[in-house]
Amino acid sequence: MSYELVKPVLDLKVRELCKRPYTNHPKGCPNYGKKKGCPPQTPLLDEVLDLAEPVWAVWVEFDLANHRSEMVKKHPKWTRRQLDCCLYWQGTANKALRHKVCNFCTMQLLYELSKNLDAYYCPEAMGVNVTETMRQIGVELEWPAEIIVRKIALVGTPLQKIKTLF
Numbered sequence: 001m002s003y004e005l006v007k008p009v010l011d012l013k014v015r016e017l018c019k020r021p022y023t024n025h026p027k028g029c030p031n032y033g034k035k036k037g038c039p040p041q042t043p044l045l046d047e048v049l050d051l052a053e054p055v056w057a058v059w060v061e062f063d064l065a066n067h068r069s070e071m072v073k074k075h076p077k078w079t080r081r082q083l084d085c086c087l088y089w090q091g092t093a094n095k096a097l098r099h100k101v102c103n104f105c106t107m108q109l110l111y112e113l114s115k116n117l118d119a120y121y122c123p124e125a126m127g128v129n130v131t132e133t134m135r136q137i138g139v140e141l142e143w144p145a146e147i148i149v150r151k152i153a154l155v156g157t158p159l160q161k162i163k164t165l166f
Contacts, residue, residue, distance in 0.1 A: 003058040003104050004139075008045055008154060009132040014124050015039040023081070038125055045126040045154065049118065053157035057134060058104050058119070062093040062149040089149075097121065097151045104155065118158045121151075128154065 018039055019028035031038045049055060064084065071083045101119045108117060123130050130152055131141050141150055 002060060002100065003056050004137045005054055006057045006133050006137055006154070008051065008055055008123070009129040009136070010044070010046060010127050011129040011132075012127045014129050015127055017124065037122055042122075042125040045120065045123060045128050048120070048126070048159060049154070049156040050159050051156070055154055055156035056104070057137065057152055058097070058101050058155055059139070059150050059152040060093060060096045060100055062089060062096070062151065063147070064089070064145050064149050065147045093149060093151045094121070097153055101153050101155060116157060117155050119153050119155045121153045123152065123154045
């Protein structure tokens, strides 16, 4: 089973990870502050989901080690960094996650457990410490991933906005 009820661990410092330098990006992710789904303009999780209602983590596992070994066969001269590059596998993993979330939400609707669910595919951008959230349910994440990459979405009931007549 790759979905479980969770209590999201909110930690605003997680959003700052996007500003950490990495190879060829001394100022961190170039999307920070520019891309719609990236901090700081992305809302916090508790601004969009009702955390008093159930929240589920839905995830898929991508076998990075197997992907790497297949890529070595195709590109024997590539460096480890090239073999692990997310450009060659992330689309597949993201598609699988969206499919799993769709199936999960359909199942919830069929069982009438919830009629209105929203899914968020980048909880870190929303201030969620995903590592600690998943650890609560016994799922350890590899940082950096060497063997298995886990892509995680959080699914829950959206906050009901109260319209005021002013």
